[in-house]
Amino acid sequence: MPAQTPVRRPRGTRRASSGPDDTVALARQLHRSALDAATADRHPAAIRQMRRGLALLETPGIDPQARLEVRTRLLNTLAFCLAETGNVDDGLVQLAGVDRELAGLRDEELRAHLSTLVNLNRAALLCRVGRIDEGIAQLDREIERSERRLTAHAGQESVDLLALALSNRGNAHGEVHRHEKAVRDLNRAVELANAHDLPLRAAIAEHALGNAVQRAGDIPAALHHYHEANRAFQELEPGLLLRLRIDQAEAMISVGLADEAGRLLDEVLPELRRQRIGQDVAEAELFRAAAALQDGDLVLARRMARSAQRKLVGRGSPAWAAVAGLIALRVDVLRALESRRPVAEVVVRALELSVELAGLKLLDQAAFALVLAARLEIRRGSPDRGAELLRRVPKSRRITPIDHRMLLRLCRAELALARGNERVALAQAKAGLAELGRMRDRLGGLELVSGTAVHGRELGELAVRLVLEAGDSAADAKRLFTWLERTRAQLYRYDPAESAVDSELGERIADVRRLSRVLLRARLDGLPTAELEGRLKQSQRAATRMGWTSGPWGTPRPVVTPDEVLARLGGRAMVSFAVSDDELVALVLAGERVRMVRLGSAAAVTESARRLHADLNALAPDYLPPLLAEVIAASARREAEKLDRLLLRPLAPMIGSRELVIVPTGALYVVPWGVLPMCANRPTTAAPSATAWVSAIRADREPATGVLLVRGPGLHAAQGEIDRLAGYHGEAKLLGVSEARVNSVLEALDGVELAHIAAHGEHEPENALFSRLELVDGAMFAHEVGRVRRPPHQVVLAACELALNRVRPGDEPLGFAGALLASGARTVIAASSRVGDEPSAAAMADFHRNLAGGASPAVALADAVAVDPLRRPFVCLGSG
Numbered sequence: 001m002p003a004q005t006p007v008r009r010p011r012g013t014r015r016a017s018s019g020p021d022d023t024v025a026l027a028r029q030l031h032r033s034a035l036d037a038a039t040a041d042r043h044p045a046a047i048r049q050m051r052r053g054l055a056l057l058e059t060p061g062i063d064p065q066a067r068l069e070v071r072t073r074l075l076n077t078l079a080f081c082l083a084e085t086g087n088v089d090d091g092l093v094q095l096a097g098v099d100r101e102l103a104g105l106r107d108e109e110l111r112a113h114l115s116t117l118v119n120l121n122r123a124a125l126l127c128r129v130g131r132i133d134e135g136i137a138q139l140d141r142e143i144e145r146s147e148r149r150l151t152a153h154a155g156q157e158s159v160d161l162l163a164l165a166l167s168n169r170g171n172a173h174g175e176v177h178r179h180e181k182a183v184r185d186l187n188r189a190v191e192l193a194n195a196h197d198l199p200l201r202a203a204i205a206e207h208a209l210g211n212a213v214q215r216a217g218d219i220p221a222a223l224h225h226y227h228e229a230n231r232a233f234q235e236l237e238p239g240l241l242l243r244l245r246i247d248q249a250e251a252m253i254s255v256g257l258a259d260e261a262g263r264l265l266d267e268v269l270p271e272l273r274r275q276r277i278g279q280d281v282a283e284a285e286l287f288r289a290a291a292a293l294q295d296g297d298l299v300l301a302r303r304m305a306r307s308a309q310r311k312l313v314g315r316g317s318p319a320w321a322a323v324a325g326l327i328a329l330r331v332d333v334l335r336a337l338e339s340r341r342p343v344a345e346v347v348v349r350a351l352e353l354s355v356e357l358a359g360l361k362l363l364d365q366a367a368f369a370l371v372l373a374a375r376l377e378i379r380r381g382s383p384d385r386g387a388e389l390l391r392r393v394p395k396s397r398r399i400t401p402i403d404h405r406m407l408l409r410l411c412r413a414e415l416a417l418a419r420g421n422e423r424v425a426l427a428q429a430k431a432g433l434a435e436l437g438r439m440r441d442r443l444g445g446l447e448l449v450s451g452t453a454v455h456g457r458e459l460g461e462l463a464v465r466l467v468l469e470a471g472d473s474a475a476d477a478k479r480l481f482t483w484l485e486r487t488r489a490q491l492y493r494y495d496p497a498e499s500a501v502d503s504e505l506g507e508r509i510a511d512v513r514r515l516s517r518v519l520l521r522a523r524l525d526g527l528p529t530a531e532l533e534g535r536l537k538q539s540q541r542a543a544t545r546m547g548w549t550s551g552p553w554g555t556p557r558p559v560v561t562p563d564e565v566l567a568r569l570g571g572r573a574m575v576s577f578a579v580s581d582d583e584l585v586a587l588v589l590a591g592e593r594v595r596m597v598r599l600g601s602a603a604a605v606t607e608s609a610r611r612l613h614a615d616l617n618a619l620a621p622d623y624l625p626p627l628l629a630e631v632i633a634a635s636a637r638r639e640a641e642k643l644d645r646l647l648l649r650p651l652a653p654m655i656g657s658r659e660l661v662i663v664p665t666g667a668l669y670v671v672p673w674g675v676l677p678m679c680a681n682r683p684t685t686a687a688p689s690a691t692a693w694v695s696a697i698r699a700d701r702e703p704a705t706g707v708l709l710v711r712g713p714g715l716h717a718a719q720g721e722i723d724r725l726a727g728y729h730g731e732a733k734l735l736g737v738s739e740a741r742v743n744s745v746l747e748a749l750d751g752v753e754l755a756h757i758a759a760h761g762e763h764e765p766e767n768a769l770f771s772r773l774e775l776v777d778g779a780m781f782a783h784e785v786g787r788v789r790r791p792p793h794q795v796v797l798a799a800c801e802l803a804l805n806r807v808r809p810g811d812e813p814l815g816f817a818g819a820l821l822a823s824g825a826r827t828v829i830a831a832s833s834r835v836g837d838e839p840s841a842a843a844m845a846d847f848h849r850n851l852a853g854g855a856s857p858a859v860a861l862a863d864a865v866a867v868d869p870l871r872r873p874f875v876c877l878g879s880g
Contacts, residue, residue: 040239130319712759
């Protein structure tokens with residue numbers, strides 16, 4: 001951002017008068033307007049205005065000293081903008097020319113002031129292209145001069161220059177991981193700006209604080225600072241939001257939210273390109289490449305990385321160009337690892353890039369490239385060469401990114417395997433996952449906690465594969481169980497901290513609710529909806545990001561052991577499914593034994609589960625033509641029987657007639673287990689993990705009392721349904737359609753034993769925490785229900801699809817029902833596919849009658865579903 005002084009700058013320009021003084025005033029006004037545009041990163045507009053100003057100064061008769069002052073101001077800012085849209089070296093050359101012109105100014109105080117502005121721009125450009133130490137040295141001199149000037153005259157202009165210099169130096173220190181110096185400078189900049197009524201300067205420093213703490217590894221604090229800066233920029237200078245979005249995306253990638261980061265960068269890149277902000281375009285493309293790499297889109301990752309690298313080389317930014325080259329190298333390494341024997345050329349490139357990065361003082365990146373080379377050598381059959389390279393990798397620092405640490409652990413594990421030492425390989429995997437867990441423990445928000453699993457995916461897969469290769473003994477089965485519990489559904493391993501939706505987040509969620517209703521009405525009226533859909537998505541994402549700034553999600557619980565689960569099962573059996581490569585495996589815990597059964601192709605099961613889900617959705621409408629309904633039902637029965645044959649029949653001798661607890665994986669999260677023949681009339685509960693199930697059945701839960709019955713709008717069968725249910729629960733609290741408002745329902749949910757909500761619902765696959773139930777005043781989102789202070793012990797969601805989740809790496813399921821379970825609800829009854837109003841009402845009447853008769857939720861649901869399994873695809877989640 002160009003150096004500037006805190007004057008009110010008019011947005012337009014007045015018509016010039018004929019006198020020389022008026023011409024100078026107009027040129028000065030053009031400069032101020034150009035500074036406005038440059039501050040907002042609208043560099044092409046700023047360049048046009050400054051060139052107009054320079055042309056005006058050629059008018060004869062202007063006082064030479066006045067011309068020189070305004071001309072140097074214009075040239076200084078123009079040099080910065082041209083460097084931002086072109087080559088930095090050209091900008092630095094132009095600033096040297098401004099230095100020479102400044103020598104002609106007779107007013108020493110003015111000359112010193114303008115010299116400071118030029119030097120601040122020079123330092124900013126040096127830092128932008130990675131010449132950090134040069135930039136900091138320049139800033140040190142200017143800060144010392146500004147401190148002296150401030151002591152002599154504490155005017156707003158002097159304060160602004162000092163705050164600007166401190167912000168730039170703090171940002172530079174953060175870039176090279178001098179955390180304490182960065183925070184000290186930036187906090188002082190914020191304090192100065194706030195004390196002298198410079199809100200934009202304070203917001204810029206707040207943004208830089210976010211960058212500094214992000215590089216120190218404190219992602220929740222970074223997201224908090226970004227949130228504060230975002231709020232200020234929206235009010236004071238929206239043009240600065242583009243750069244902020246790039247830094248937010250970097251933070252998202254670090255915690256595994258590559259999809260969210262990718263969408264954010266796709267939104268800002270077109271505007272960045274239009275404004276021709278060269279460095280920011282290149283950095284946005286670089287992080288877009290990183291997001292695509294994390295998402296597994298290697299084609300997009302390589303294309304974006306190469307595009308960023310070309311731009312950065314052209315700008316004279318070798319450090320950033322080398323980082324872009326590292327992402328392109330990572331793509332080539334992944335492709336090489338998939339081949340039978342990686343070629344030596346990729347190893348050579350990795351080693352050369354490591355040397356280049358080290359020369360640029362990018363130590364973590366240099367170490368990462370070295371680990372990539374070592375991993376390739378190990379895969380090429382040269383473990384000794386790989387070990388030699390690993391010995392050259394420096395010890396990880398506190399600030400070393402988590403994905404770098406996990407790759408180093410993975411490479412050490414693969415080296416151990418290449419040397420035949422499985423014990424060491426598993427020890428590396430265990431240590432890496434423990435390290436990842438410590439990072440997760442510091443995070444707030446469901447999405448952040450669930451997203452981090454992506455960093456441990458390969459380590460977990462390696463460990464599972466090793467255990468499966470060892471054999472099928474009882475000991476092997478117990479080892480596999482332990483590894484699965486270490487790697488899956490860690491989100492559900494926490495006792496959630498007490499949390500509440502703050503007023504700002506509440507307002508944002510209310511805005512999402514309002515836009516959802518407006519969009520629905522527009523669709524019903526046949527009006528265009530593209531703009532509304534875009535606004536709704538933006539509002540959803542803004543609310544999601546606000547939810548990330550909270551403190552740690554909760555207190556982690558230890559992973560359960562097989563013996564602990566067996567002690568809790570009683571007469572039940574637990575089946576925990578896992579996939580390694582394309583092999584589907586079941587672990588069966590029953591009686592006093594843990595057994596492993598290999599079930600065959602995971603792809604076949606996945607395809608059958610998806611087909612069954614599609615058939616049940618098609619069968620849902622209340623009034624299908626009978627012949628069509630029979631055709632769809634026949635197809636659904638075939639898929640259910642196929643799944644039964646693939647998943648459960650091989651386990652029949654072990655599970656007998658026991659009640660089942662199932663821990664799904666991947667596509668099995670969409671299976672309504674009561675549809676499978678072996679689960680007909682069999683109480684069956686699905687849990688995210690064995691650890692989560694043991695936690696859900698604990699007896700030390702906070703007590704809850706009462707029954708809540710809620711009837712949402714637009715359900716034809718709901719009136720009679722709720723009335724019938726009230727008859728089973730004499731003291732129940734009823735909220736009819738007119739009373740079923742979001743705030744009323746959330747308040748009534750707090751501390752209740754059993755809550756039944758009959759309402760239309762919808763799973764939101766792109767943004768799972770905006771899966772919703774429709775109430776009379778709009779949608780109630782998973783965001784809100786997941787933050788009820790004392791979650792209900794049992795929740796019945798008589799709505800479509802709300803048992804569905806978005807399943808992240810590490811079998812991290814997240815959706816409406818998932819948010820309830822992660823927040824402390826014991827049991828959730830919900831549908832895993834669409835369900836008609838009439839079969840839903842009938843199923844719920846049977847369920848509550850059974851429940852009132854003393855049956856457990858799992859038993860009550862099994863009997864209710866068995867009446868018409870294909871039209872009642874409800875599942876019991878949690879504890880049963």
